Amino acid sequence: MKKRLSLVLPVVLLAIIVVFSMGAGAAQTVLKFAVWDFSMSPEYQMVIDAFEAEYPDIKVEVIDIAAAEYPDKMTVMLAAGEEVDVFAVKDFASYSNYLNRNYLTPLNSYVEADGLDLTPYGSAIEYVMHNGQLMGLPYRSDIYVLYYNKDIFDKAGVPYPSNDMTWQEFREIAKKLTSGEGNEKIYGAYFHSWRSQIQCPILLTTDLTLLDGDYDFLRPAYELALAMQNEDKSVMSFAEIRTSNTHYRGLFESGRVGMLWMGTWFIGSLLSDEHDVRWGIAKSPHWPGTNPGSTIAGLTTLAINSKSTKKDAAWKLVSYFGGEKGARIFASRGVLPGLRTREILEIYTSVPGFPEGGAEALETAETEVELPPSPYANAFDKMLSEEHSMIMTGQISLDEGLQNMERRAKEIIEEW
Amino acid sequence: MNRTAHAQKKSRSLLQSRRLTAYAFLLPNILGFLVLTLIPIVVAFGLSFLDWDFANPAKYVGLKNFMRLTRDSGFRISLTNTIYYTAVSVPLTIVLALFLAVLLNQKLRGMRLFRTIYFFPEISSMIAVAVVWNMLYHPTMGPINNFLRSIGVANPPGWTASVKWAMPAVILMSVWKQVGYYTVIYLAGLQGIPEHLYEAATIDGANSWQKFKCITLPMLSPTTFLISILLVISSFKVFDQIVIMTDGGPGRATNVLVYYIYYQAFGLFRFGYASAMATVLFAIVLIITIIQFRLENKWVNYSSM
Numbered sequence: 001m002k003k004r005l006s007l008v009l010p011v012v013l014l015a016i017i018v019v020f021s022m023g024a025g026a027a028q029t030v031l032k033f034a035v036w037d038f039s040m041s042p043e044y045q046m047v048i049d050a051f052e053a054e055y056p057d058i059k060v061e062v063i064d065i066a067a068a069e070y071p072d073k074m075t076v077m078l079a080a081g082e083e084v085d086v087f088a089v090k091d092f093a094s095y096s097n098y099l100n101r102n103y104l105t106p107l108n109s110y111v112e113a114d115g116l117d118l119t120p121y122g123s124a125i126e127y128v129m130h131n132g133q134l135m136g137l138p139y140r141s142d143i144y145v146l147y148y149n150k151d152i153f154d155k156a157g158v159p160y161p162s163n164d165m166t167w168q169e170f171r172e173i174a175k176k177l178t179s180g181e182g183n184e185k186i187y188g189a190y191f192h193s194w195r196s197q198i199q200c201p202i203l204l205t206t207d208l209t210l211l212d213g214d215y216d217f218l219r220p221a222y223e224l225a226l227a228m229q230n231e232d233k234s235v236m237s238f239a240e241i242r243t244s245n246t247h248y249r250g251l252f253e254s255g256r257v258g259m260l261w262m263g264t265w266f267i268g269s270l271l272s273d274e275h276d277v278r279w280g281i282a283k284s285p286h287w288p289g290t291n292p293g294s295t296i297a298g299l300t301t302l303a304i305n306s307k308s309t310k311k312d313a314a315w316k317l318v319s320y321f322g323g324e325k326g327a328r329i330f331a332s333r334g335v336l337p338g339l340r341t342r343e344i345l346e347i348y349t350s351v352p353g354f355p356e357g358g359a360e361a362l363e364t365a366e367t368e369v370e371l372p373p374s375p376y377a378n379a380f381d382k383m384l385s386e387e388h389s390m391i392m393t394g395q396i397s398l399d400e401g402l403q404n405m406e407r408r409a410k411e412i413i414e415e416w
Numbered sequence: 417m418n419r420t421a422h423a424q425k426k427s428r429s430l431l432q433s434r435r436l437t438a439y440a441f442l443l444p445n446i447l448g449f450l451v452l453t454l455i456p457i458v459v460a461f462g463l464s465f466l467d468w469d470f471a472n473p474a475k476y477v478g479l480k481n482f483m484r485l486t487r488d489s490g491f492r493i494s495l496t497n498t499i500y501y502t503a504v505s506v507p508l509t510i511v512l513a514l515f516l517a518v519l520l521n522q523k524l525r526g527m528r529l530f531r532t533i534y535f536f537p538e539i540s541s542m543i544a545v546a547v548v549w550n551m552l553y554h555p556t557m558g559p560i561n562n563f564l565r566s567i568g569v570a571n572p573p574g575w576t577a578s579v580k581w582a583m584p585a586v587i588l589m590s591v592w593k594q595v596g597y598y599t600v601i602y603l604a605g606l607q608g609i610p611e612h613l614y615e616a617a618t619i620d621g622a623n624s625w626q627k628f629k630c631i632t633l634p635m636l637s638p639t640t641f642l643i644s645i646l647l648v649i650s651s652f653k654v655f656d657q658i659v660i661m662t663d664g665g666p667g668r669a670t671n672v673l674v675y676y677i678y679y680q681a682f683g684l685f686r687f688g689y690a691s692a693m694a695t696v697l698f699a700i701v702l703i704i705t706i707i708q709f710r711l712e713n714k715w716v717n718y719s720s721m
Contacts, residue, residue, distance in 0.1 A: 395667060
């Protein structure tokens with residue numbers, strides 16, 4: 001028995017080695033690419049397919065991670081030195097995190113070698129520059145717009161939202177659209193439970209950011225949201241959203257929401273999901289003193305792991321995703337690319353199902369980010385979310401909430 | 417002479433081989449304990465004197481992490497919440513488990529079925545159970561509040577959506593989940609009480625309450641002691657149900673120690689600070705357990721008669 005085993009084992013091993021080395025082919029570079037919710041976003045696979053067709057010597061292996069745990073998991077993987085060559089940077093809090101830990105490869109030398117023009121990426125690219133070095137290449141860039149359900153407007157006999165609407169008008173319209181009770185209730189509008197839904201639009205009225213520790217400017221935004229929730233009852237209550245795990249996507253697509261302030265990533269979902277909602281988009285409502293089209297913008301970049309041993313190949317993938325070819329594919333699938341040339345925007349707005357007049361809604365005036373990159377970003381995000389939930393569930397008054405924010409902001413900075 | 421030496425040698429080698437077998441059997445457990453428990457504890461203790469973010473080189477900071485604990489409102493709140501959770505859930509579980517055990521100890525038809533029913537939550541997955549309870553607790557559409565409204569409670573609690581009620585909601589669910597396990601331990605204890613004690617008491621004319629008070633309770637005191645130690649330790653480690661049901665909220669109302677340690681370590685990547693907190697948690701649990709053992713001979717009765 002033992003003898004037989006000792007004879008069989010080397011043969012099996014040899015067979016395995018032969019099979020695997022045949023599979024690997026001739027000197028192919030394998031890139032490990034980490035991204036969230038890959039399986040739910042077919043456009044990523046399309047870009048990778050196109051990339052591999054153009055670079056047959058490079059093979060892309062995807063590490064798919066669920067969206068909610070992506071930032072934490074990515075940090076742990078990078079810290080543990082796992083083999084990741086290229087990874088997506090989901091938001092600025094993650095970006096600051098990676099930057100502080102030196103996980104990002106500066107990209108200027110690659111940009112210069114390729115003669116890549118960065119102007120079509122817009123001014124937001126400043127946010128991913130560090131000491132004059134580009135640390136990640138944007139491949140997606142989203143702005144917040146207003147989604148509306150045409151049927152609900154028609155039924156209530158209210159004209160569709162214009163591209164120049166204030167948040168006060170938003171409240172009045174929402175009141176008119178609200179009808180019904182219980183599970184059949186039509187909400188005139190919907191604020192998702194994220195703190196950014198209330199805290200961010202008003203950022204455009206001030207030079208402050210949410211990291212400055214001064215939160216008095218948030219007052220009108222909370223007053224509006226609380227009035228809509230508690231007096232008008234034109235939005236689903238925060239407590240109900242939280243306890244029933246309501247998702248804006250499902251609620252809007254089931255035709256129960258009149259207006260929704262949401263990022264442009266939702267366009268792709270509305271185009272690909274099955275639903276019966278006739279929807280349109282308009283510019284984000286604005287606060288008095290700001291121009292129509294002023295809105296919150298976000299940037300999603302691809303970065304190269306500073307420990308990667310295949311940086312040249314990695315850059316090819318990064319610049320493919322962020323460049324012209326990747327942008328075309330993303331645009332054709334309803335995903336707003338980071339590269340914003342006229343041609344790309346035309347592809348984007350002529351996707352079948354894209355709402356009429358939607359192109360105008362995408363033109364922006366001033367833009368602001370949710371949270372600028374900072375080492376404190378994560379701690380502030382958590383603190384602001386906690387106080388947000390206290391205010392929205394009526395556990396504390398708005399005054400107390402704003403005072404708590406200020407006190408805790410000070411604590412975070414002092415104790416860093 | 418020669419023979420005895422030989423026999424001695426033989427018995428020694430027998431002893432040795434027996435020892436070896438014993439150690440071999442212990443090895444997997446000890447190895448697991450060393451690698452997965454003891455070494456991490458020692459490392460965490462060491463880490464608590466460092467400033468380390470998982471990426472940049474660690475810096476020795478002395479007692480800075482411990483000093484920071486005294487000023488951190490998040491730590492204070494989570495410690496208070498943990499004590500609240502423990503102080504309510506431990507006595508509640510003990511009383512309920514004892515009550516159920518006495519109830520289930522009767523010789524009636526179908527008792528096995530009831531025992532299974534009460535033990536069921538224990539073997540269910542915490543994730544599934546917590547999700548279901550969240551639905552039960554739903555402030556407007558949940559069955560609990562629908563029931564409360566139907567019996568005339570005008571303003572039923574907001575449960576997990578309310579600062580005041582979130583912790584009671586978590587406690588209620590945790591007690592329901594764990595009570596079956598401790599009931600089984602009590603049942604075993606009950607069955608170890610000799611029947612003749614009750615017979616003697618009956619002859620002396622004791623009623624059921626007197627029997628319970630003077631026989632059952634004292635005879636069960638070793639079990640109660642064991643259960644209270646197990647419960648206090650597990651209550652200080654409460655984590656899963658918090659993450660799923662409330663995520664520490666609303667605000668920081670259910671922010672418990674382990675949740676806060678996890679957040680500091682894997683949300684903010686302050687491993688030194690999180691380790692300092694874990695060390696303090698360890699010390700607290702250790703001190704409480706020592707106190708419990710000190711008080712043991714005051715109320716625990718080990719005599720079998």
